Amino acid sequence: MSPSAASSFSAAEVALTEGDTERALTLLEEARQHHPDARTRGKIELLGARIEMWSDGLGAHERLLTEAARVERDDRTLAAAMLAEAAYLVQGEDDELAEVLARRSIDASRRARARPAPMSLLTLANLLTVRGDTKAAERFMRKAVSSVQRGRGGDYEALFRAAANFFWFEEYATARGLLEHLVSVGRDRAKTFLPVALDTLAAVDVRTGRLASASAKSTEALRLARLAGQDLQVASCLTTLASVEARRGLADRCRAHVDEALALASGTPFVRAYALQAMAVLELGLDRPQALIDAANSVGVEWNSLASRVVDWIPDLVEAHVRVGNRKEALRLLDEYAVVAEQTRRPTAIAAASRCRGLVSRSPEFEPHFERALELHARARTPFERARTELAYGERLRRSRRRAEARRLLAAALGGFERLGAASWAERARRELAATGGKRISADDIVALLTPHELQVAALVRKGATNKQAAGALFVSPKTIEYHLANIYAKVGVRSRTELSHFLSTNDV
Known part of the structure; x- marks a missing residue:
C-alpha cells in the first residue's frame, strides 16, 4: 500500500468509527486515487x-x-x-x-x-x-x-445483523443483550453503529410493551442517523417511531413519519413492511379497516420477501377484510399466511394466524383458535398482541350473546391497552365493554366478590406459588387450595392459574 493510500484508508476508518460516513467515503475515494x-x-x-x-x-x-x-x-x-x-x-x-x-x-x-x-x-x-x-x-x-x-467481537456489522435476526425470531433477551453491547460500544468507539443499535433496541421495546423507552431510543437514533447521513437508517427510525405513535393513536405524527420514511427508502422491502405495519396498527385502532386495505394496495410489499416473513402486516390485512365484510378475501390471505407462520415457528406469528382464524370462523368454532392464540401470547410475552386477541375474542363472544365471558376478556384487553398507553385501542375496548351492558371490573369489585381465604389464595397464585406452596403458607392442605381455586375460577370467570394471574394483574389486584 502506498503511504498516501494507507493514510487515506486509515483516516477513513477513523471517520467511520466517529460516525462521519460522508468524510469516510471521501477519504476512501482519495485512497483509490493513489493506485493501491x-x-x-x-x-x-x-x-x-x-x-x-x-x-x-x-x-x-x-x-x-x-x-x-x-x-x-x-x-x-x-x-x-x-x-x-x-x-x-x-x-x-x-x-x-x-x-x-x-x-x-x-x-x-x-x-x-x-x-x-x-x-x-x-x-x-x-x-x-x-x-x-x-x-x-x-x-x-x-x-x-x-x-x-x-x-474478539470486533465485527460490529455482523454482530448487529445477528442481533436483528434474533429479534425477528422473537428471542428478545438474546437480541437485547447483543444490542445493549453494541450501544455501549457505539457510544465509546463505533459511533456508526449507534443509530441502528439504538433503533433496533427500540423495536424490541415496542414488541415487549415499553413504548416510552422505545420512543426515547428511536428519537435519539433518528437524530444521530440524520447527522451521519444514513438515509436508510433514518427511514428505519421513522417507521419505529410511527409504530409507537400508531399504538398511542397519534394519527398525524404516525402518517407523517410513514410518508417521510417511504419518500427516503420506498425501494427497501423492510422499510415498506414496517411502514405498512405501523399504518395497520393505526387504522385498525381507529376502526378504519378500509383505510388499511387502501394503504396496503398503495405501499405494495412483496409476499415472498424476508420482510414479509418477519414483519407481521398480513394478519392485520386479514382483520381489515373481515371488518369490511370481505370474508372470502380474508380466508384467502389467511390460508397463505398460516403456512408462513407455521414455517417460521414464531409464537407471535402463529398466534396472529390463530386470532385471524378465530375472526373468520363460524360460531361456535371460533373458541379453540382464540384459546390457542392466548396460550402462544403467554410464551411470547408481547402484551399489545395479547390485548388485541383478548379484544377480538371478547367481540366474538359478545356477538354470540355470551356477555359474561365477553366482559372478562374485554376488561383484560382494556387494562392491557391502558397500561401500554394505547389510547385508540383502549377506546375500542371500552366501547365493546360498554356494549356488553357491564363495566370494567375494579379491584374493589374483586375484593367484594371473594372471601378472605379466597383472596389469600389468589394473591399467592398471582405471585407464582404452586398449590403445595400456597398450602404451606396458609397452613392448610393442597386439597383445600384446590377447593378455593375452583370457587375463585367460577366467580371471576377464568379456567386456569395462568388466566387467573393475568386477570388479577390486569385489574391491579
Whole structure:
C-alpha cells in the first residue's frame, strides 16, 4: 500500500468509527486515487460497501466481486469477507446469486483455514428463513455470533445483523443483550453503529410493551442517523417511531413519519413492511379497516420477501377484510399466511394466524383458535398482541350473546391497552365493554366478590406459588387450595392459574 493510500484508508476508518460516513467515503475515494495494490483495493471496497449499506443500501456488490477475484489468490480471508458482504447486499434482489456468493465465501474461508465470514452465515440464515427452514436458519445465526465472538467481537456489522435476526425470531433477551453491547460500544468507539443499535433496541421495546423507552431510543437514533447521513437508517427510525405513535393513536405524527420514511427508502422491502405495519396498527385502532386495505394496495410489499416473513402486516390485512365484510378475501390471505407462520415457528406469528382464524370462523368454532392464540401470547410475552386477541375474542363472544365471558376478556384487553398507553385501542375496548351492558371490573369489585381465604389464595397464585406452596403458607392442605381455586375460577370467570394471574394483574389486584 502506498503511504498516501494507507493514510487515506486509515483516516477513513477513523471517520467511520466517529460516525462521519460522508468524510469516510471521501477519504476512501482519495485512497483509490493513489493506485493501491490489489489487497488494499479489496479493503477499500469492503469498507465502502459497509458504508453504502447504511447510506442507501445500493450498488456496491459488483465492485466487491471484481476486487475479490483479484485478491483471492493472495488473501483468501479478505476475499471471503468481500464475497460475504456482496452476498448480504444482493439478497432480496437475487437470492440465487446471494446463496452462490455466500457458499463461495465459506469455501474460501475453509481453504484459508479461517472461520467463515459471519455475513456469509447470516445471508444463508436469511435465505433459509424465506424458504421456511427456520431450524437450519437458527443454527447459522448462532454460528455467526460464535464466529464474531471468537474473533474478539470486533465485527460490529455482523454482530448487529445477528442481533436483528434474533429479534425477528422473537428471542428478545438474546437480541437485547447483543444490542445493549453494541450501544455501549457505539457510544465509546463505533459511533456508526449507534443509530441502528439504538433503533433496533427500540423495536424490541415496542414488541415487549415499553413504548416510552422505545420512543426515547428511536428519537435519539433518528437524530444521530440524520447527522451521519444514513438515509436508510433514518427511514428505519421513522417507521419505529410511527409504530409507537400508531399504538398511542397519534394519527398525524404516525402518517407523517410513514410518508417521510417511504419518500427516503420506498425501494427497501423492510422499510415498506414496517411502514405498512405501523399504518395497520393505526387504522385498525381507529376502526378504519378500509383505510388499511387502501394503504396496503398503495405501499405494495412483496409476499415472498424476508420482510414479509418477519414483519407481521398480513394478519392485520386479514382483520381489515373481515371488518369490511370481505370474508372470502380474508380466508384467502389467511390460508397463505398460516403456512408462513407455521414455517417460521414464531409464537407471535402463529398466534396472529390463530386470532385471524378465530375472526373468520363460524360460531361456535371460533373458541379453540382464540384459546390457542392466548396460550402462544403467554410464551411470547408481547402484551399489545395479547390485548388485541383478548379484544377480538371478547367481540366474538359478545356477538354470540355470551356477555359474561365477553366482559372478562374485554376488561383484560382494556387494562392491557391502558397500561401500554394505547389510547385508540383502549377506546375500542371500552366501547365493546360498554356494549356488553357491564363495566370494567375494579379491584374493589374483586375484593367484594371473594372471601378472605379466597383472596389469600389468589394473591399467592398471582405471585407464582404452586398449590403445595400456597398450602404451606396458609397452613392448610393442597386439597383445600384446590377447593378455593375452583370457587375463585367460577366467580371471576377464568379456567386456569395462568388466566387467573393475568386477570388479577390486569385489574391491579
